[in-house]
Amino acid sequence: MTGNETLNFKQLVDVHYTSLYRFAYSLAGNEHEAGDLTQHTYFIYANKGSTIRDTSKIKSWLFTTLYREFLRLRRLDKRVQAQDHEMLETLTPPVASDVVATLDGASAVAALGQLDESYRAPLALFYLQDLSYKEIAETLDIPLGTVMSRLARGKAHLKKVLAERVRPLPSTP
Numbered sequence: 001m002t003g004n005e006t007l008n009f010k011q012l013v014d015v016h017y018t019s020l021y022r023f024a025y026s027l028a029g030n031e032h033e034a035g036d037l038t039q040h041t042y043f044i045y046a047n048k049g050s051t052i053r054d055t056s057k058i059k060s061w062l063f064t065t066l067y068r069e070f071l072r073l074r075r076l077d078k079r080v081q082a083q084d085h086e087m088l089e090t091l092t093p094p095v096a097s098d099v100v101a102t103l104d105g106a107s108a109v110a111a112l113g114q115l116d117e118s119y120r121a122p123l124a125l126f127y128l129q130d131l132s133y134k135e136i137a138e139t140l141d142i143p144l145g146t147v148m149s150r151l152a153r154g155k156a157h158l159k160k161v162l163a164e165r166v167r168p169l170p171s172t173p
Contacts, residue, residue: 013042016062019129023063026124027070029113037073041066063129063139067121074117111161119154122147 020041025034044065052061112120121140125131133151137144 009042009046012045012058016059019059020062020066022128023124024066024070026109026112026128027067027117027121037066037070040069044069060135060138063125063131064141067140070117070121108158108162111158114161115154115157119150119157122150123154123158126151 017038021034021038024037024041025031028034028037041062045062049058049061052058112123115123122136125136125139126133131139133144133147137147140147142150
């Protein structure tokens with residue numbers, strides 16, 4: 001979409017709903033909350049979307065709005081717990097190559113849902129929405145270096161979760 005094209009609301013929903021819902025699901029981990037987040041994002045757009053001057057930025061605006069709404073709800077719920085991620089990273093067991101072959105998409109998304117939100121959001125945007133590092137930085141309103149760091153650490157955490165879901169390698173004496 002170029003900077004001067006406009007879509008009516010129904011077309012906008014048709015074009016972006018699926019990818020927004022997937023992102024919301026990857027953040028929330030359940031269908032109900034993902035649906036609520038997606039609908040609320042479109043509600044916000046209906047009220048504030050007219051302020052967007054460059055329509056080529058609508059997709060980014062929608063993802064950013066959804067992400068910020070998710071964070072706002074998490075702060076209200078106080079369900080996010082601080083973890084010592086550096087310590088967890090050192091405990092990551094190796095994953096056998098035959099384990100990787102047994103994974104499916106549902107397992108990967110479920111494992112993604114177990115990660116801390118600070119890692120889950122960049123990983124979901126990178127792998128599920130095919131956004132570039134720069135687009136992720138703009139969407140999450142964080143520096144590019146932070147995106148790269150969170151992706152690297154998130155991959156390590158995801159590897160650990162996937163290994164625990166399937167089976168870790170036997171330890172050597």
